Amino acid sequence: MSTELPVPGRAVGGVTADEVEGLQRQVLTARASRILAWARRNSIWPVQFGLACCAIEMMAATASRFDISRFGSEVFRASPRQSDLMIVAGRVSQKMGPVLRRIYDQMLEPKWVIAMGDCASCGGVFNNYALVQGVDKLVPVDVYVAGCPPRPEALLYGFLELQEKIRRTGGRL
Amino acid sequence: MSSVARETLTLNMGPQHPATHGVLRLVLELEGEVILSARPVIGYLHTGFEKEMETRTYHQNIVFPPRVEYLATMIEEVAYVQAVEKLLAVAPPKRAQYIRVILMELSRIASHLVWLGTSAIDLNITSLFMYTFALRERILDLFEAVTGQRMMHGYMRVGGLQWDLPEDFIPRTRALMEELPGRVDEFETLLTDNLIWRERLEGVAILTAEDAVGYGCSGPILRGSGVNYDVRKAFPYSSYEDFTFDVPLGRRGDAFDRYTIRLEEMRQSRAIILQALDRLPGGPVTVDDRKVSLPPRRELVRSMEAVIHQFKLVSEGFHPPRGEVYAAVESPRGEKGYYLVSDGSNRPARVRIRAPSFSNLAALPVMIFRGFIADVVVAIASIDILLGDVDR
Amino acid sequence: MAAAGGPADAAAAALAAAVPGAVQEAQDFRGETTIMIAPEAIIDALAFLRDRAAPRFPFLTDLTAIDRLPAEPRFEIVYLLTALDPPARVCLKARLSGDAPEIESATPLWPTAEWLEREVYDFFGIRFRGHPELTRILMPDDWEGYPLRKDFPLVEEPVEFVGRVPKPPSRIIPDVPPKGS
Numbered sequence: 103m104s105t106e107l108p109v110p111g112r113a114v115g116g117v118t119a120d121e122v123e124g125l126q127r128q129v130l131t132a133r134a135s136r137i138l139a140w141a142r143r144n145s146i147w148p149v150q151f152g153l154a155c156c157a158i159e160m161m162a163a164t165a166s167r168f169d170i171s172r173f174g175s176e177v178f179r180a181s182p183r184q185s186d187l188m189i190v191a192g193r194v195s196q197k198m199g200p201v202l203r204r205i206y207d208q209m210l211e212p213k214w215v216i217a218m219g220d221c222a223s224c225g226g227v228f229n230n231y232a233l234v235q236g237v238d239k240l241v242p243v244d245v246y247v248a249g250c251p252p253r254p255e256a257l258l259y260g261f262l263e264l265q266e267k268i269r270r271t272g273g274r275l
Numbered sequence: 276m277s278s279v280a281r282e283t284l285t286l287n288m289g290p291q292h293p294a295t296h297g298v299l300r301l302v303l304e305l306e307g308e309v310i311l312s313a314r315p316v317i318g319y320l321h322t323g324f325e326k327e328m329e330t331r332t333y334h335q336n337i338v339f340p341p342r343v344e345y346l347a348t349m350i351e352e353v354a355y356v357q358a359v360e361k362l363l364a365v366a367p368p369k370r371a372q373y374i375r376v377i378l379m380e381l382s383r384i385a386s387h388l389v390w391l392g393t394s395a396i397d398l399n400i401t402s403l404f405m406y407t408f409a410l411r412e413r414i415l416d417l418f419e420a421v422t423g424q425r426m427m428h429g430y431m432r433v434g435g436l437q438w439d440l441p442e443d444f445i446p447r448t449r450a451l452m453e454e455l456p457g458r459v460d461e462f463e464t465l466l467t468d469n470l471i472w473r474e475r476l477e478g479v480a481i482l483t484a485e486d487a488v489g490y491g492c493s494g495p496i497l498r499g500s501g502v503n504y505d506v507r508k509a510f511p512y513s514s515y516e517d518f519t520f521d522v523p524l525g526r527r528g529d530a531f532d533r534y535t536i537r538l539e540e541m542r543q544s545r546a547i548i549l550q551a552l553d554r555l556p557g558g559p560v561t562v563d564d565r566k567v568s569l570p571p572r573r574e575l576v577r578s579m580e581a582v583i584h585q586f587k588l589v590s591e592g593f594h595p596p597r598g599e600v601y602a603a604v605e606s607p608r609g610e611k612g613y614y615l616v617s618d619g620s621n622r623p624a625r626v627r628i629r630a631p632s633f634s635n636l637a638a639l640p641v642m643i644f645r646g647f648i649a650d651v652v653v654a655i656a657s658i659d660i661l662l663g664d665v666d667r
Numbered sequence: 668m669a670a671a672g673g674p675a676d677a678a679a680a681a682l683a684a685a686v687p688g689a690v691q692e693a694q695d696f697r698g699e700t701t702i703m704i705a706p707e708a709i710i711d712a713l714a715f716l717r718d719r720a721a722p723r724f725p726f727l728t729d730l731t732a733i734d735r736l737p738a739e740p741r742f743e744i745v746y747l748l749t750a751l752d753p754p755a756r757v758c759l760k761a762r763l764s765g766d767a768p769e770i771e772s773a774t775p776l777w778p779t780a781e782w783l784e785r786e787v788y789d790f791f792g793i794r795f796r797g798h799p800e801l802t803r804i805l806m807p808d809d810w811e812g813y814p815l816r817k818d819f820p821l822v823e824e825p826v827e828f829v830g831r832v833p834k835p836p837s838r839i840i841p842d843v844p845p846k847g848s
Contacts, residue, residue: 150293154320154663155345155426158389165408180293197807198298198319201290227338229836231814231822232323251426318805326814330821330837361697488725491779509754591843598696601747601758616733619845629729637782666805
């Protein structure tokens with residue numbers, strides 16, 4: 103079998119140069135990791151993990167004015183086993199810590215975490231006995247969105263940053 | 276002959292659940308689909324507000340109330356601030372009180388819209404969630420225009436407000452109030468005339484009046500069972516006695532009554548807002564007492580005393596007299612009260628937040644006894660639970 | 668402003684008459700009536716106010732505690748009752764000493780006391796005799812210590828800064844004791 107490409111005037115294996123050129127305009131090739139990253143970042147489905155006030159802004163981000171589903175998050179799944187992203191929206195109390203870790207463990211790879219709000223990022227206004235001072239003590243966080251609560255636009259910006267991160271690193275099988 | 280044993284199924288409706296409106300855990304004991312007992316397990320959002328507020332001055336503490344009740348933030352701020360004002364025996368000027376009423380009623384409408392949207396989406400009426408949140412965004416725009424923040428405003432001050440309303444607030448509010456009845460009627464058409472909604476809500480989660488009183492319920496739950504208690508009417512605060520409005524009552528104490536009450540409360544809130552806008556007095560928005568509120572900036576260049584007052588208030592805070600007060604407001608969930616104990620220092624000795632959702636949730640097992648699992652969702656939605664309130 | 672001046676004072680006087688030895692002192696502050704009750708008589712006093720007083724106080728609006736460390740008796744249990752007709756509030760308080768504080772439970776009178784007393788137990792360590800299930804309610808079940816006691820610290824985690832050590836938030840504005848103390 104020959105590996106020569108056909109040239110105008112000389113067909114190879116019954117395929118003419120015109121046909122090859124037409125094919126090159128209809129077929130896209132890319133590395134598998136880039137295709138995976140593209141698919142993953144454009145269809146991130148978060149798990150419903152709204153805890154406190156940030157949850158309300160997260161709900162506002164899913165509502166019609168800010169509309170997170172135009173970025174791919176069509177639904178917020180109730181089950182962690184069906185979701186890719188955990189947006190920790192709100193303060194994590196000592197009692198909730200093990201629950202958060204369990205939900206995170208129940209998610210399937212690849213998974214990401216956005217720490218939304220000051221309480222999830224670092225304990226926020228509350229530096230006391232009752233709260234876990236930052237959810238990164240429990241789960242690895244990919245994006246921190248600051249604010250108390252962050253505006254829905256801020257959450258969307260954090261979401262876009264996560265998409266950028268997945269573009270760069272998220273194509274592993 | 277073999278003996279037949281009966282077993283009940285213990286089902287955990289865990290802290291992470293789409294229909295628990297927050298981090299509420301219910302341990303249900305089921306016989307088939309019938310609920311024999313429901314045990315709420317709370318504390319998953321406990322933040323230590325009461326301890327935290329003992330370590331800050333009275334002015335610094337204004338930050339915390341909106342994070343307790345994050346859906347009716349203006350109401351919560353007023354609840355705290357008016358308790359401090361009662362302790363100090365300081366009354367904010369009339370204009371500040373009227374503006375507080377307007378913002379509180381807007382907050383109430385916003386909270387009821389969230390309740391309506393989330394209750395509907397629990398029963399899979401997804402479009403209503405979008406409608407109510409879009410309308411709520413208009414109210415949040417107003418809040419942002421006044422305070423700079425959509426949710427955690429920090430706008431109320433001991434003795435008044437942070438600053439006066441912007442110029443376009445009144446016309447924008449009037450425009451929104453023009454639009455509100457049409458939208459609320461639209462929501463009502465989508466729900467009240469909806470057979471599925473009626474079947475799911477009527478006769479479900481019934482709470483008798485004596486149970487409601489025994490469990491210390493307040494707000495639409497109590498009024499749904501027919502007990503006429505609204506803090507705005509019983510213990511008027513912030514000039515509510517100047518306004519005419521009705522307090523809707525229910526008859527059967529089921530989820531449908533609470534739904535109609537909340538819809539009607541939105542209309543009554545609109546009536547209060549329009550009355551307040553019509554009669555909004557002029558004048559200052561903070562009390563003139565230099566021991567309590569900061570002097571205006573232009574005074575600082577002229578008066579040494581003003582500088583000293585400013586310095587003392589900012590670096591130390593005021594010292595209320597020794598004593599205790601309890602001041603309550605009518606939040607969308609019921610009676611929200613702040614019990615402040617002062618020992619004369621610049622920090623409160625004890626801040627107790629009387630949370631309506633805490634008592635209302637205790638009545639949940641009674642509401643859904645012998646109900647179905649599907650009714651639990653409706654019952655929780657009809658309580659309008661707010662976990663920040665329950666757990667503090 | 669509570670309409671508590673007239674009716675609540677009358678209730679206090681009636682209480683002193685109906686439950687002898689209960690009322691230790693009564694106080695008015697900012698229009699609110701606070702009555703100090705002997706701990707042994709608290710249930711009788713509450714039952715009287717709920718059932719037989721005029722006006723009747725059917726609501727147990729709140730049940731909480733105050734830690735008065737270093738004053739003795741250390742704990743004060745606060746019962747806030749509300750009447751509807753006419754609207755009135757009254758506050759009953761009972762003082763308990765610091766070691767092994769115990770008081771009779773109000774659950775036979777109001778079902779809401781069950782959770783409220785669990786919360787007081789959770790945060791102050793005060794036990795309620797006759798409570799059906801006195802366990803922690805807001806803190807994790809295996810938590811040690813009673814967070815709202817004055818000797819329980821706030822547990823502030825130090826903030827990591829490069830180059831300087833900032834003040835913990837609760838000490839940015841220090842505690843200034845009352846003047847003349």
